[in-house]
Amino acid sequence: AQKITQTQPGMFVQEKEAVTLDCTYDTSDPSYGLFWYKQPSSGEMIFLIYQGSYDQQNATEGRYSLNFQKARKSANLVISASQLGDSAMYFCAMREGWNNDMRFGAGTRLTVKP
Amino acid sequence: DGGITQSPKYLFRKEGQNVTLSCEQNLNHDAMYWYRQDPGQGLRLIYYSQIVNDFQKGDIAEGYSVSREKKESFPLTVTSAQKNPTAFYLCASSINVGDPYEQYFGPGTRLTVT
Numbered sequence: 001a002q003k004i005t006q007t008q009p010g011m012f013v014q015e016k017e018a019v020t021l022d023c024t025y026d027t028s029d030p031s032y033g034l035f036w037y038k039q040p041s042s043g044e045m046i047f048l049i050y051q052g053s054y055d056q057q058n059a060t061e062g063r064y065s066l067n068f069q070k071a072r073k074s075a076n077l078v079i080s081a082s083q084l085g086d087s088a089m090y091f092c093a094m095r096e097g098w099n100n101d102m103r104f105g106a107g108t109r110l111t112v113k114p
Numbered sequence: 115d116g117g118i119t120q121s122p123k124y125l126f127r128k129e130g131q132n133v134t135l136s137c138e139q140n141l142n143h144d145a146m147y148w149y150r151q152d153p154g155q156g157l158r159l160i161y162y163s164q165i166v167n168d169f170q171k172g173d174i175a176e177g178y179s180v181s182r183e184k185k186e187s188f189p190l191t192v193t194s195a196q197k198n199p200t201a202f203y204l205c206a207s208s209i210n211v212g213d214p215y216e217q218y219f220g221p222g223t224r225l226t227v228t
Binding site: 004035037042043044045046047050091093101102104105106107 | 147154155156157158159162172173202204206216217218219220221222224
């Protein structure tokens with residue numbers, strides 16, 4: 001069964017606007033962590049933001065914020081004030097408990113239009 | 115600078131040959147990981163290692179082998195038993211296995227087998 005689902009294969013956003021990338025997850029473990037990574041065309045994976053299952057507040061890192069809705073099992077990434085350099089693949093990932101097996105979604109390709 | 119290096123960036127091999135991908139980190143991380151990424155897909159875990167001289171299989175370990183003789187190094191061998199070896203391979207490391215913190219990734223090696 002899919003642990004991480006990203007339903008948007010591709011997204012377009014106008015420069016300087018905000019965009020939300022969707023991510024839903026499936027786990028029965030009460031302790032888990034959710035991650036978002038950016039992968040530019042060069043291939044490296046860049047860590048963006050982390051949300052722990054027990055965190056009371058939504059995580060924020062600069063222009064990135066995570067809209068964590070625990071009951072709905074969603075962890076959407078919000079990018080504010082999009083820049084051309086934000087064009088890349090974005091992956092949502094989850095680690096359950098103390099498990100080392102980090103599960104990745106299929107990714108969303110974001111294109112920022114000038 | 116601290117980080118993870120993978121070499122080479124591009125690798126070409128003939129079918130039936132074993133090939134070893136290098137991964138070195140100077141972050142003093144205990145845990146290291148190998149992922150495979152196919153076009154348009156997320157990452158899948160091949161092997162991971164919590165400590166020197168110890169490693170565990172991930173989801174897709176068949177046709178691969180690893181060693182962890184030094185904390186800094188975690189080479190991956192793609193054997194001739196791997197049916198579809200052409201892919202992008204990413205190495206990662208983290209502070210400690212089981213903690214919620216992010217994995218740091220290397221730049222990746224793109225392997226083409228013909």
